[in-house]
Amino acid sequence: MRFAIIDLGTNTFHLLIAESTDKNFKVLFKTNMPVKLGEGKINDNQIIPAAFERGINALKDFRKIITEYNVDKVRATATSAVRSAENGKKFVLAAREEANIAIEIISGDEEATLIYEGVKLSGAIKDCSLIMDIGGGSVEFILCDSEKLIWKKSYNIGAARLMQQYFKSDPISDEEKNLILAKVQNELLDLFEVCEKHQPKVLIGSAGAFETFAELIIKKYNYPVNVSEAKTYDFNFDEYISITLKLINSTHAERAAMPGMISLRVDMCVVAALLANYTMGRLKINQLTLSTYDLKMGVLASLL
Known part of the structure; x- marks a missing residue:
């Protein structure tokens, strides 16, 4: 079939x-x-x-x-x-x-469930983990362990929404960064509350912007990895922080010239980096894994 x-x-x-x-x-x-x-x-x-x-x-x-x-x-x-x-x-x-x-x-709730099913299929969930899927319109968070889904929620703070509302300078200004982070902090209070209780050890980035972060690192250090063929990729945390800080502080032209960057994400990845870094900093998480399996694979799992 x-x-x-x-x-x-x-x-x-x-x-x-x-x-x-x-x-x-x-x-x-x-x-x-x-x-x-x-x-x-x-x-x-x-x-x-x-x-x-x-x-x-x-x-x-x-x-x-x-x-x-x-x-x-x-x-x-x-x-x-x-x-x-x-x-x-x-x-x-x-x-x-x-x-x-x-x-x-x-619905956002169904979306989060399908993302979880897709990520689970990749084999990325090994410990108490927080899955993060940064879309253009919404961001989904799923708290889970290798056995089960514990908690999930979809928030209307996608990269395109935040970009259109706040990101006007080149490079992004400190004021704009602060406005984005204040919005995110305000929205995610219940996420931080539930994570306080369960203490996830790993952030699993579901495809999208996290694939771009991986591509940028792989190209920079000439690692022999093909993201399009991998199910998962474990980030070196220092390399990840270094590349995302560079993205946040670069101009549009500088980001566009980075090997591994795709045109769709030249600006969007700045907001995605701010979102991911703030979440990990707030939750004291320093392990990051990419799952290239996302919502699509969750839908496939449901059909199979």
Whole structure:
């Protein structure tokens, strides 16, 4: 049986095609498109016309690939940008009519559960851990251990939201950094409370910006690692701190020139670095692991 999983993120649309084998699966194809659905007006709960059109065109392209691969079952999930947009339902309707793709808008809670299932599939969870998934529209936190999910929550403090609201200077100013961190501190009070009780030892970064941090480190030190083929990657904490401080203090042009940087994340990674570093500092965590398996793999796990 062949499955197609489409993850309609705020910045990127992902397509994964996999075939189920005996109690396992084989990935046949994967791609992503930088749609930037949250561009311009995510904080006004609007998908602007240009982003709307890019999104539908991406889904039309995905439909062609799905047809070529003779897929049996398609599951498309939309997260924060579509979930919060006043014209989100209109987008879902257009996707069905123009691309023949039925989109399911999932809640932040469902999103966190699927991220957990995906990360679990990677084998990254070995100790009491905090999974962090930094999206454009929302950030999901999942507290878990190797046996179970303990606590989860989705927060509307995604990188695109914070960037559009606060990030206006180049490089980011101290004032803007402080505004972002004050917002984050205010939002995450219940997370810090639950972590105080359970004391997670490891932060597991779910794909996205954490893949970019890994790529930047791997390119800088010429490590023989291919992130796109790995399920997990354990960061050297000093290397991670060094690269993220460099990102935060660099200009747009300097970041764009860094080997391993992708254009979509040139500015977004500054906000992601601030979010991740603040969380780890506040919780006194100094072990960081990347799971390249995220929501898409969680959806695949649910289908299998």
